[in-house]
Amino acid sequence: MIQDVARRIAQERIAPSAESFDRSGEFPLENIRLLGENGLMGIEVPTEYGGAGLDPVSYVLAMVEIAAGDAAHSTIMSVNNSLFCNGILTHGTEAQKQTYVRAIAEGREIGAFALTEPQSGSDATSMRCRAVRQDDGRFVVNGKKSWITSGPVARYIVLFATTDPAQGARGITAFLVDTQREGFHRGKTEPKLGIRASATCEIEFQDYVVQADEVLGEVGQGFRIAMGVLDAGRIGIASQAVGIARAAFEATVAYVKERKAFGQPIGAFQMTQAKIADMKCKLDASLLLTLRAAWLKGQGKRFTNEASIAKLTASEAAMWIAHQAVQIHGGMGYSKEMPVERYFRDAKITEIYEGTSEIQRLVIARNETGLR
Ligand code: CAA
Numbered sequence: 001m002i003q004d005v006a007r008r009i010a011q012e013r014i015a016p017s018a019e020s021f022d023r024s025g026e027f028p029l030e031n032i033r034l035l036g037e038n039g040l041m042g043i044e045v046p047t048e049y050g051g052a053g054l055d056p057v058s059y060v061l062a063m064v065e066i067a068a069g070d071a072a073h074s075t076i077m078s079v080n081n082s083l084f085c086n087g088i089l090t091h092g093t094e095a096q097k098q099t100y101v102r103a104i105a106e107g108r109e110i111g112a113f114a115l116t117e118p119q120s121g122s123d124a125t126s127m128r129c130r131a132v133r134q135d136d137g138r139f140v141v142n143g144k145k146s147w148i149t150s151g152p153v154a155r156y157i158v159l160f161a162t163t164d165p166a167q168g169a170r171g172i173t174a175f176l177v178d179t180q181r182e183g184f185h186r187g188k189t190e191p192k193l194g195i196r197a198s199a200t201c202e203i204e205f206q207d208y209v210v211q212a213d214e215v216l217g218e219v220g221q222g223f224r225i226a227m228g229v230l231d232a233g234r235i236g237i238a239s240q241a242v243g244i245a246r247a248a249f250e251a252t253v254a255y256v257k258e259r260k261a262f263g264q265p266i267g268a269f270q271m272t273q274a275k276i277a278d279m280k281c282k283l284d285a286s287l288l289l290t291l292r293a294a295w296l297k298g299q300g301k302r303f304t305n306e307a308s309i310a311k312l313t314a315s316e317a318a319m320w321i322a323h324q325a326v327q328i329h330g331g332m333g334y335s336k337e338m339p340v341e342r343y344f345r346d347a348k349i350t351e352i353y354e355g356t357s358e359i360q361r362l363v364i365a366r367n368e369t370g371l372r
Helices: 002-024 029-037 056-069 071-091 094-105 165-171 222-258 270-298 304-334 340-349 357-369
Strands: 111-114 130-133 139-149 156-162 172-178 184-189 200-210
Touching: 002 029, 002 056, 002 071, 002 340, 029 071, 056 071, 056 222, 056 270, 071 094, 071 111, 071 139, 071 156, 071 172, 071 222, 071 340, 094 156, 111 139, 130 156, 139 156, 139 172, 156 200, 156 222, 165 172, 165 222, 172 200, 172 222, 222 270, 222 304, 222 340, 270 304, 304 340, 304 357
Parallel strands: 111 156
Antiparallel strands: 130 139, 139 200, 156 172, 184 200
16 A cells, blocks of 8 residues: 555656756655655654554555655655654654654654764764763754755754764764754755755754753764664665666666667667666566565564665666666667656665665675674
8 A cells, every 4th residue: 555655646746746856956845745644754653653654665665666756755755764763763762752753754844864974974983073961961062964865954853973082983972953943054055966856965063952852862872873773774775776776677668669770679679688688687686685674674683784785786776777778768868858867867876875885895794704
């Protein structure tokens, strides 16, 4: 049912407006609210906190459909579901779940996740954003975060800051931030290659005060929280990659049946057929690896390795499939009159955010060898 709901919204509402949102870079607020009203902003969130109360496999199925409609919409959806709601559901207090998770799951507000800084991306523990505990238990935050997906529109943010720089990873703490408070500022917006309708910006904290009950989890546990949340996030990005790849694949299959060269449809040529076969194999393998990671998560098992395998495979497959789609479309693949050039631009980000392909290889190899 959730797959059908997502597919209907993706095909009727999202896909038809994707080209225009890509061109303008406007944030698709109305569509995001519609996704929220249909349970798609808190798929794994229990119904008592305003979500759909479903499992990680349902999340994958819905994400694939939305991403096939438009990748930018699925970026916003994945941050709300995996990076924002998931971390608070796992580590938050009852009051935090009621306040922050409910607003996002119901689609009333947008959430964001602030880990990256101008000088720290893959090397996340080297963050400089600093939170200093006061005598009354509150924290005062100062510092910058960059590449914040949904930053320009987010109401609430899960923020990671160092509370004890000498402790490295064990000195990082997670906080819940309300962007309507004093001390929170938005900086420059990123002019991106793809997923252009998902707004991304820098944010800055200048003496922003966090109340003691706005700490997420324990002080010093922030890095572990971030890593656990990113494990789930990587299933979301793998799903997104599968959705982009599927859209590129379906557009290509339709095109090769219609476009003629040398007196026959180009799909009848062996060189095209070999490409179609390889595209389909990579697409199905990516989907199945993503479902495996999601299934393990639903069983309450550790899924770090499987999430990285799914994300690495699906993102590189999406880039490769989109590349073949452009090539098979020829000149039309290079034109903004057809959607495949957008799939090509959108696919690239899946190899970069929520851990680059290099970081996924590092995680997988560490897990397989036990060496580091
Ligand atoms: N789950 C739980 N805990 C974990 C974990 C996981 N998956 N991975 C590591 N940890 C814990 C470790 O057990 C360790 O804990 P202790 O100190 O208690 O022993 C601690 O975290 C530090 O672990 P490491 O020593 O392995 O850390 P490291 O410095 O070597 O870094 C890394 C590991 C895999 C490279 C990690 O830094 C990483 O994943 N980097 C990439 C960051 C990233 O993905 N950024 C994306 C930004 S968010 C984004 O893109 C959002 C968006 O816009 C959509």
